[in-house]
């Protein structure tokens with residue numbers, strides 16, 4: 001490729017203890033946790049609302065945070081954010097979970113839908129009140145890295161480029177953009193043809209009135225309708241791989257053209273209105289780091305000495321996992337931690353780790369580890385893991401699953417304990 005050299009003198013702004021790149025659900029948890037630990041935190045978000053896929057991406061559904069038998073697994077800020085998401089809007093939370101974990105086993109899962117736009121604004125209020133400095137419409141453009149240490153982040157906004165020095169950086173961009181630019185090895189995911197805008201129809205409005213449930217007025221209207229497992233991906237269509245503007249634009253054009261085409265040929269088109277469309281590409285797995293450890297699907301029921309989050313498989317009852325801190329770090333990059341869907345997990349384990357509740361928990365864990373690294377003056381991979389776990393436990397986030405949750409059919413003697 002032909003290249004050009006470009007250099008520019010840009011303003012150096014105030015220093016932050018922690019810069020969080022990306023204000024998706026993981027970045028919100030990380031920034032909030034950092035601020036609550038008394039740090040000066042800067043949160044950079046390229047869009048104009050917080051929450052990422054969980055709000056502007058129209059994925060407004062907390063997947064089950066339990067073992068599907070009435071025991072809660074995802075706790076900490078996952079619990080706090082779920083409750084916040086339904087505080088002032090509608091919810092589809094089962095009655096059994098209204099007041100917390102039920103006393104008896106129930107099959108109704110701990111899950112809910114919520115108003116994505118309101119939740120985005122509630123997150124902004126929460127973080128603003130906690131003292132997080134939020135810069136909207138401001139892209140984390142590039143890390144300035146020297147000898148494996150990130151000195152700070154160059155931002156790109158309407159006022160031009162600026163440099164913000166940082167002691168610690170968390171990449172919560174959803175696609176490991178900052179880590180990749182700093183030189184961390186990464187792995188690309190492949191994405192199916194999924195694009196789910198929302199519409200109202202005269203029928204859906206009637207349904208809402210008759211049922212008294214406002215969310216029934218809004219229906220999902222698929223462009224590309226592929227599911228998590230690729231079902232519905234058009235035969236012969238290539239997968240969308242990578243984070244380039246070309247790939248993203250092709251995906252957006254393919255979907256937007258399909259929606260217009262469907263509407264053009266719809267005899268009922270006068271009775272419908274598109275009311276919201278995803279404001280970011282609905283790619284599930286774009287790019288993740290190849291971290292110090294990569295979690296695999298067959299590691300359900302494995303305890304890790306350096307676990308920082310106990311999580312569950314949203315789809316399968318009983319499956320519980322632990323996420324080692326090493327999934328969020330890469331040795332040689334001393335003050336960089338990742339969170340959310342760029343954590344190091346592969347195959348189906350990536351799906352389990354990236355959904356909303358675990359993404360929140362890895363955000364929270366990344367911030368605790370980053371703050372600890374500041375205190376200990378060491379690389380984030382070398383922090384005292386017990387101190388990180390104790391702090392997470394103090395914050396109500398479970399770091400190890402309870403062995404009593406492991407179903408009898410699992411041979412407990414074969415359960416592994418993964419030493420550091």
Ligand SMILES: Cc1cc2nc3c(=O)[nH]c(=O)nc-3n(C[C@H](O)[C@H](O)[C@H](O)COP(=O)(O)OP(=O)(O)OC[C@H]3O[C@@H](n4cnc5c(N)ncnc54)[C@H](O)[C@@H]3O)c2cc1C
Nearest residue numbers: 022024025026046052053140173174282283340341354356
């Ligand atoms: C089609 C689809 C359906 C899904 N369904 C569900 C579901 O039902 N339930 C569920 O729990 N999960 C679901 N998920 C997964 C879940 O929504 C995401 O994995 C999760 O929300 C990821 O959160 P995140 O914070 O890691 O990343 P993101 O949500 O991607 O957040 C990243 C944020 O960073 C910002 N950003 C990116 N780059 C920069 C930059 N350089 N500078 C500044 N800001 C930047 C983005 O604007 C965004 O706000 C689904 C995902 C998809 C695609």
